[in-house]
Amino acid sequence: MTDELRTTMERVGERFNLGEYEIDAYLAVLEHGELTASEIAAETDIPQPRVYDTVRSLSDRGLVELRESRPMKIVAVDPGDAFGDIRSSLAEMVDELEARYTAPARDTEAVSLVKSRSTILRYLEEIVADAEYELALSLTPDLLRRFRDSLEERVAAGVSVELLVTPASRAPSPEEFDYESVATEARARRGITTPVIAVADGEYSIYATQDALRDDRDRYGVIFNRSALGFLVSGFYGTVLWTTAETLATDGESRPFPRTYASIRRAVKDVHELSGEFHVEVRGRDVATGNEIHLEGPVLAHEFDASEQVASFSVAGEDGDPVSVGGLVAALEDVEAQEIVLDRS
Missing domain, CATH: 1.10.10.10 (Winged helix-like DNA-binding domain superfamily/Winged helix DNA-binding domain)
Structure with missing residues (x-):
């Protein structure tokens, strides 16, 4: 200096x-x-x-x-x-x-613990901006207003956005806030202890306590830079948080095809809720061997329950026999899907 x-x-x-x-x-x-x-x-x-x-x-x-x-x-x-x-x-x-500033490399560590409120907000901003096709968020009402413009840009760019607003008692009502401009589907969850979460394309994610954003006790956030570890956040979000929240608004049918997914749950949910036949392309791994797999063909059948905790589908393999496809760390299915591209037949 x-x-x-x-x-x-x-x-x-x-x-x-x-x-x-x-x-x-x-x-x-x-x-x-x-x-x-x-x-x-x-x-x-x-x-x-x-x-x-x-x-x-x-x-x-x-x-x-x-x-x-x-x-x-x-x-x-x-x-x-x-x-x-x-x-x-x-x-x-x-x-x-x-x-003189040299920006730190984001991907040098698989997991990073951060305690600064400004750093947590910066990572949240990066995750929202970097999402190419899928974004899962759990935000406080204040953070929702802070990132409103960025979310509108992502939705306009065709990114699928699942938005969870917490606590529900402070969430803006659909009459006073245009949720469909910032999310494909928006829900509100009761509980002040619900964490702040962001996951972009199943790969880059952050988990932080609400206290960390209030400069209060228990101030910490965890950054996951690799999809295998980011699945911990994504899986927790999809099974524990999302399924225990009440719907505020949904606009899933208006999104154009083809659609790209990092989450098997979101892909199968669209197949389940939308009528017609679908064609799918899957990139992932063989559950038994770990070898990379590329599948492409019509969706033969799917399984999806109301809790959204069970989701899978089958597609014809090279020999014509059905191949079952599950999500990350799948065990019961034949293939662990890491990226899914769904289109109308």
Whole structure:
């Protein structure tokens, strides 16, 4: 770091390093234009003996002027003048810091534990933006409003979005919020302890407590960068959270075909709910050998129950015999599907 940049950072830090008394006194003087020391004490909780030291500290920073009269008056300096030099210094400092910034590689670790609220929000933003065909979300109402524009862009781009809003008591009603513009299907779940979750295309995901977003206790988030581990989040979301929530809005039928899925549950649900015959392309692994498999053909049959916890389908193999297809870490079926492309026959 250059001496000039270090000096700038020290100057900016010194100007903004205000204590509680200094902040209270400064805001009181700003509001009234000018005050005496006694008036500041009356307007704030600053003890009378501390007022003089406090206003002199503000004067040294160029935030107020001290007019030696009887009694002494503390006069506010126009904030545009008081912070004008800092504003330009801060802008220059940020530019130079950004020039030095090296973005960390996102995929260096399979699992990352983060405790910063800003980092959790940044990863949530990245996951939403990176989704190419499928996005599963569990958001608080505040986060829903924060990411509304980004979600509208994903929906407009043809991404399937399952949105869970929690707690249900604070979720906007469908009459006052256009859920269909931000989600293929939206549900609300009761329970303040429901975690914040985002999964993009079954590969990149985050799990965080609601407390972590409130800067409260138990502040942590877990980032999963590989699909085999991200399945832990996706599976928990699909079986525990999604199936215990009430529907707010759904617009699944309007999405065009072909549709791409990372979740077997979502693919089979569309086959189950939409009429007609379907053609499917599956990329995955043989459950017994682990070898890569590519299947393509008509959907012969499917299995789907109301709880959405059972989902599979069968497609004709190379020899014409039915091959059963399940989701990630499937055991009962023949194939573990990692990516499914569904189209109308």
